[in-house]
Amino acid sequence: MTNEAALLQFERVSRTFTTKRGVVRAVDDVTFAAMPGEVLCLVGESGCGKTTTGKMAAGLVRPTGGRILFEGRDFATMPERKLRVYRKAAQIVHQDPYASLNPIRTVYQTLSVPLLHHGIVRGRTAAVERIMELLTTVELTPPADFLGKYPHQLSGGQRQRVAVARALTLNPRLIVADEAVSMVDVSIRVSLLNMLLRLRDTLGVAFIFITHDLAVAKHFAGRGGRIAVMYLGRIVEIEPAAQLIRDPLHPYTQALLAAVPEADPDLTRNKEKVKLRSLEIPSLLQLPSGCTFHPRCPLFEEGLCDVQRPETVSVGERRAVLCHVVARQMAAAPMGPTTGDGHASDRAVGLDSRRDGPVGSMEVGR
Amino acid sequence: MSTSTVSTALTEPVAVTAGTILSVRDLWVEYRAERGMVQAVRGVNFDLRKGESLALIGESGSGKTTLAVALIRLLTKTARVPRGTVTYWRNGREVDVLALGAEDLRRFRWKECAMVFQSALNSLNPVLKVWDQMYDTVRYHESMSKDAAWQRSLEVLQMVQLDAARVLNSYPHELSGGMRQRVLLAMGLLLNPQVLLLDEPTTALDILTQRSIINLLRQLKATLGFSTIFISHDLSLAAELADRVATMYAGQVVELGEVRDIFYRPRHPYTLGLLQAVPSLTAGESEMVSIPGSPPDLIDLPSGCKFHPRCTYAIERCRAEEPALLTVGPQHGAACLRWAQVAQDREHVETQRA
Ligand SMILES: Nc1ncnc2c1ncn2[C@@H]1O[C@H](COP(=O)(O)OP(=O)(O)OP(=O)(O)O)[C@@H](O)[C@H]1O
Ligand code: SF4
Ligand code: SF4
Ligand SMILES: [Mg+2]
Numbered sequence: 051m052t053n054e055a056a057l058l059q060f061e062r063v064s065r066t067f068t069t070k071r072g073v074v075r076a077v078d079d080v081t082f083a084a085m086p087g088e089v090l091c092l093v094g095e096s097g098c099g100k101t102t103t104g105k106m107a108a109g110l111v112r113p114t115g116g117r118i119l120f121e122g123r124d125f126a127t128m129p130e131r132k133l134r135v136y137r138k139a140a141q142i143v144h145q146d147p148y149a150s151l152n153p154i155r156t157v158y159q160t161l162s163v164p165l166l167h168h169g170i171v172r173g174r175t176a177a178v179e180r181i182m183e184l185l186t187t188v189e190l191t192p193p194a195d196f197l198g199k200y201p202h203q204l205s206g207g208q209r210q211r212v213a214v215a216r217a218l219t220l221n222p223r224l225i226v227a228d229e230a231v232s233m234v235d236v237s238i239r240v241s242l243l244n245m246l247l248r249l250r251d252t253l254g255v256a257f258i259f260i261t262h263d264l265a266v267a268k269h270f271a272g273r274g275g276r277i278a279v280m281y282l283g284r285i286v287e288i289e290p291a292a293q294l295i296r297d298p299l300h301p302y303t304q305a306l307l308a309a310v311p312e313a314d315p316d317l318t319r320n321k322e323k324v325k326l327r328s329l330e331i332p333s334l335l336q337l338p339s340g341c342t343f344h345p346r347c348p349l350f351e352e353g354l355c356d357v358q359r360p361e362t363v364s365v366g367e368r369r370a371v372l373c374h375v376v377a378r379q380m381a382a383a384p385m386g387p388t389t390g391d392g393h394a395s396d397r398a399v400g401l402d403s404r405r406d407g408p409v410g411s412m413e414v415g416r
Numbered sequence: 417m418s419t420s421t422v423s424t425a426l427t428e429p430v431a432v433t434a435g436t437i438l439s440v441r442d443l444w445v446e447y448r449a450e451r452g453m454v455q456a457v458r459g460v461n462f463d464l465r466k467g468e469s470l471a472l473i474g475e476s477g478s479g480k481t482t483l484a485v486a487l488i489r490l491l492t493k494t495a496r497v498p499r500g501t502v503t504y505w506r507n508g509r510e511v512d513v514l515a516l517g518a519e520d521l522r523r524f525r526w527k528e529c530a531m532v533f534q535s536a537l538n539s540l541n542p543v544l545k546v547w548d549q550m551y552d553t554v555r556y557h558e559s560m561s562k563d564a565a566w567q568r569s570l571e572v573l574q575m576v577q578l579d580a581a582r583v584l585n586s587y588p589h590e591l592s593g594g595m596r597q598r599v600l601l602a603m604g605l606l607l608n609p610q611v612l613l614l615d616e617p618t619t620a621l622d623i624l625t626q627r628s629i630i631n632l633l634r635q636l637k638a639t640l641g642f643s644t645i646f647i648s649h650d651l652s653l654a655a656e657l658a659d660r661v662a663t664m665y666a667g668q669v670v671e672l673g674e675v676r677d678i679f680y681r682p683r684h685p686y687t688l689g690l691l692q693a694v695p696s697l698t699a700g701e702s703e704m705v706s707i708p709g710s711p712p713d714l715i716d717l718p719s720g721c722k723f724h725p726r727c728t729y730a731i732e733r734c735r736a737e738e739p740a741l742l743t744v745g746p747q748h749g750a751a752c753l754r755w756a757q758v759a760q761d762r763e764h765v766e767t768q769r770a
Contacts, residue, residue, distance in 0.1 A: 095622035205710045235475040236649070236693045240706035262623070269695040269704065295697060309627035311652035313694045315675050318655045329628055331592060 056083040057121060057256050058107060058140075058224060064115035064283075065102050072335045076102040078283035079116070081362060086223065087254040089275030091267035091291065093306075097334065099283040100260045104226040107258050108142040109133055120224075138168065141217035143210070145229035150213060151201045157185070157212055158197040164219040184215040189245050207238035214246070218253075225249075226258045231266065243270060264310055268295050276368060279303050282334065282342045285362070289369035299371040299380075301349045324348060341374065349375045436505060437643050438464040438487070438529070438611055443500030445479070445486050445667075452715045456482040458667035460500075461741065464611065469637060469644040471654035471675075473690070474664035477711055480647040483664070484613045487645075488529050489513065489521060504528060504611075526557045530604040531613040539600060540588040546599055547584040553606055572602040575640075576632060594625035598632070605640070614646040618653055630656050651694055655679060660747075663687045666712050666722035672741060673748035681766055683750035683758050685729045721753070729754045 053059060065077040077099040084090050092100045105111040106118060109125060117124050125136050144150045151160060161184060162177045164170070171180050178197070185193035188211040201209055210230060217225055227246065231239045247270065249255055259270050267277050271291030278288040279302065287300040298304045301324075308324040326346045332338050338345050344355040354374050363377040364370045371377065445457035456479045464470055472480045485491055487502055502513040504524065516524055525531075533539040541549055547569060554565040566584075573580035576598040588596055597617065604612050617633065618626040634657060637644060648654060654661050654675065661678040663671040663686060671684040682688045689707040709726040712718055718725050724734040733753055741749035744759070752758065 095624070207710065235711070236651075236690060237475060237707035238710060240693045240695075240704045243704075244706070264623075265695040265697040268697060306623055307697070309623050310697055311626070311630060311650075311656045312697055312699065313651040313655050313679065313691065314696070314699055315655040315679050317699055318652060323627075326624065329594065329625065331622070331625075 053083050054122060055085060056119070057086045057088070058258075059083045059119040060103075060107075060116065061119070062116035063103075063106065063113045063118055065099075065106060065111060066114050069335075074334045075283050075337060076334065077106070077113075080280075080283075080285050081116075082278060082285065082288060084224070084256050084258065087250065087256050089250060089257045089259060089271050091259045091261060091271045091275060091277045092280060093261055093264055093267045093277055094280035095262060095331070097331075098280040100262075100280055101228055103280070104142065104228045104258055104260050107224065108140045108226045109137045110142065138220040139222055140224040140226065141220065141222040142226040142228060143213050143217050143230045146233055151209060151216075153201050155200070156197065157181075157199050157204075160212060160216055161185075161219055164216065168220060170219065170221070180219075181215075184218055187218065187249070188212070188215045189241070190215070205238070206234045207242055210234060210242055211245070214249075218249070222255060224256045224258065226260070228260045229262070230259075232261065232263070239266075246270070247272065264295070264306065265312075267291065279306070282332065282337060284342065284372060285370075286343070286372045287370070289365075293369070299365070299369075299376050300373050301347050301376075302343050305346075305348070341372075349373075351375060435466060436463040437466045438505070439501075439503040440464075440487070441501045441503075443483070443486065443502065444498050445482050445491065446496050446498060447482075447492075448494045448496070449715065454714045455667050455717060456495075456714060457486060459740075460667075460669050462662060462669060462672060464643050464645060465659075466610075467637075467641050467643055468659040469646060469657055471658035471661045472645060472647045472664055473649065473651055473654050473661060475649060475690075475711060477714065478664040479667040480649075480664055481615055482667075484531060484615060484645060484647055487513070487613065488525050488531050489516070490525075490531070522557060526553065526609060527607040528609055529611040529613065530607070530609040531615065532600045532604045532617060533615050540596060542588055544587075545584070546586055546588070546591075550584070550603060550606060553603055557607055568606060569602075572605045573599070575605060575636065576602045578602070592625075593621055594628065597621060597625075597629055601629075601632070601636075605636070608640075610642055612642050612644045614644060616648055616650075617646055619648070619650065633657060651679075651690060663690070666714065666717060668722065668751065669741065670723070670751045671749065673745070673750075677745060677748045680769060681745065681748070681759075681762070683744040683748070683755040684752045685727050685754075685758060686723050687750075688758065688762075689726075721751075729757060 060080050060082050063077060063080045067074045067076055080103060082090065092103060094100050102111060106113055120136055120139065125133060128136065158181060161181045165177050165180055171177050181197065182193040185196055190196045190208060190211050204212065231242050234242060250257055259267065261267050268291050271277055275291055276289055277291045277294045278285045279300065281302050287294065287298065287303045294303065295307065298307055305324040305326055308321060312318040325348060327348060327350065328346045332342065332345065340356045340358050341360050344350050347355065358374065360372050360374050362370050362372050363380065365380055440460055440462050443457055443460045447454040447456055460483060472483065474480055486497060497514060504511040504513050506528065513524065550569040551565050554560055554568065569584060570580040573583055578595060578598050583591065583595065583599060591599065618629050621629060646657065658675045660673060661675050662669045663684060665686050671678065671682065671687045678687060679691065682691060692705040693707060695704055707726055712722055720735040720737050721739060724730040727734065731754065737753065739751045739753050741751050742755060744750045744755045
């Protein structure tokens with residue numbers, strides 16, 4: 051079901067790549083919706099499909115299955131020319147700004163090209179003025195000092211700010227940030243994160259924030275945002291950040307949370323650990339049958355998990371999980387865990403995810 | 417701690433004496449670069465105790481790897497050690513590591529002090545099977561029959577919980593990242609060293625794999641009793657594994673203490689800053705604060721305390737004076753002129769915790 055108010059909607063989106071060694075299912079049947087100004091953090095381990103999902107959200111990669119709607123319009127079927135308009139509205143910031151910024155362009159050149167090319171401003175004076183504004187927005191001050199700088203003259207954190215400023219040149223409504231703070235040092239990471247949060251609050255930009263670091267995801271999602279956990283191409287759990295950290299539903303999320311070391315010796319050494327049945331990460335070329343987590347899952351049930359592919363089950367409006375066993379438990383206790391925002395209807399367990407779209411409609415609590 | 421729990425044909429009996437195994441005094445390392453000399457390690461002092469694990473934490477470029485590499489004398493040709501001593505205690509006798517000749521150095525490396533490098537992928541030779549690489553290592557350092565080397569290789573691979581026979585016959589690319597990291601660990605253990613240097617042992621590994629390596633390291637340390645120095649920019653790894661922690665900034669150890677002192681009672685503003693910059697996952701809401709500015713240029717260092725341009729505690733004196741590690745508590749040192757003020761400001765938080 052299409053959600054009118056959503057900025058971005060993924061409806062059973064898949065993406066496969068054909069490689070020499072076979073067909074890789076990078077993203078498999080992913081459904082979610084992001085409202086204008088919402089933050090959705092995608093977390094998961096390397097190779098789980100986060101980046102491909104992000105690239106599809108930014109219109110850089112087309113899905114091989116399902117539909118992606120931006121402001122209600124299906125862009126998979128858009129002609130290339132229309133898609134270009136879309137790409138303006140959705141911008142991506144990559145992990146490594148050193149690789150994504152042109153080394154022989156100054157900051158002025160990097161930012162003025164898209165501004166002038168897309169006719170956002172006319173003439174050099176207007177461009178400089180707008181660029182100064184953008185640099186101030188990303189806290190590169192005084193802005194005049196940065197106009198003539200080349201990437202190698204900037205620190206990692208400053209380069210990432212330039213990359214963000216470039217993403218902002220076209221007044222996007224969605225920013226996909228792919229591990230955007232992962233390569234900078236901790237002392238600088240916080241201010242970069244806070245700057246991005248300020249953009250969300252002041253410009254109302256929606257974010258798809260990709261990170262392998264759950265603590266960073268929690269911080270960035272804040273009160274209103276959600277976290278989606280991916281495993282082998284599928285979203286196994288999605289819900290408001292605080293709830294996911296406090297009360298994870300999916301066995302994989304539980305294992306991740308238990309495994310993450312934390313910067314507090316007493317706390318981290320006394321964490322309850324989840325024991326996995328196997329440490330091997332299956333190959334995307336040869337995914338396990340049924341639930342792809344079954345070879346490792348502590349809750350594995352023979353004859354069910356290795357045979358039947360689980361479907362996404364919504365638990366309230368903003369929460370969904372992909373697991374036979376959890377779904378059964380939730381169905382047995384429909385008044386079970388609340389979704390946190392207290393509506394009675396949120397507590398219903400909708401087993402028919404197919405029609406409703408498990409996370410198709412949600413409000414942003416801001 | 418005892419180191420006698422494991423005895424194999426490869427090792428001589430090591431006298432079990434309490435105390436220090438490796439001692440570093442006023443160590444300096446610099447690199448020749450186009451713009452000038454890079455001051456990568458500056459006047460570092462510490463003792464590594466027997467059986468302990470010491471974490472070196474600090475941001476990129478703070479000199480962690482350079483320091484570790486200097487200890488086993490694997491610095492590149494462009495590097496120079498203008499000053500300092502590294503003493504290794506072999507059976508209670510002092511060994512001057514920086515003065516070792518080629519033959520002694522070969523014995524020292526791997527057999528007494530082994531290093532596992534930062535990138536598990538790059539430090540294995542892609543065209544050689546694991547067995548060939550392990551055999552090369554053994555052969556170079558020890559006269560041992562091929563059979564004995566095979567046995568020992570199986571043994572160490574089992575210690576790191578790998579399917580040993582299969583792994584020995586594999587090429588590195590046939591193994592996952594976590595398995596490669598285990599192979600490297602096993603290679604480090606081959607000649608049963610007293611000291612193991614681990615550079616970012618879990619970086620770039622998935623969380624679940626990371627966890628298994630952490631558990632493994634903890635278990636190996638408990639059973640084998642070796643000492644470790646491990647390097648990490650990730651504070652949580654230090655919180656998990658370290659007995660003591662050394663914070664590095666601009667080539668210097670600016671704070672050194674028991675792990676709980678460093679995390680719960682930091683006295684150097686930089687350590688404090690690092691701790692406040694890490695988002696917590698389950699420990700409730702805590703405000704994250706960033707450290708202003710960026711790390712210094714190691715070719716053209718600031719005067720006085722190298723942290724002063726970024727330090728919220730800095731006073732005029734800090735521009736002129738570079739403090740050494742001052743005693744700020746039992747077994748706890750911080751190189752800060754204003755550590756007492758830091759302590760006073762934190763009194764509230766710290767008593768609340770206690
Ligand atoms: N071969 C070299 N030639 C010149 N400078 C070097 C060389 N190797 C390292 N450096 C410099 O020495 C300083 C310390 O580097 P080092 O690699 O020891 O830091 P680190 O703390 O291990 O950093 P990271 O966390 O990034 O691994 C840095 O400024 C680095 O650029
Ligand atoms: S479906 Fe089965 S194997 Fe998959 S996560 Fe749930 S319990 Fe585990
Ligand atoms: S000595 Fe001064 S500048 Fe250095 S850390 Fe202490 S207060 Fe800050
Ligand atoms: Mg290093």
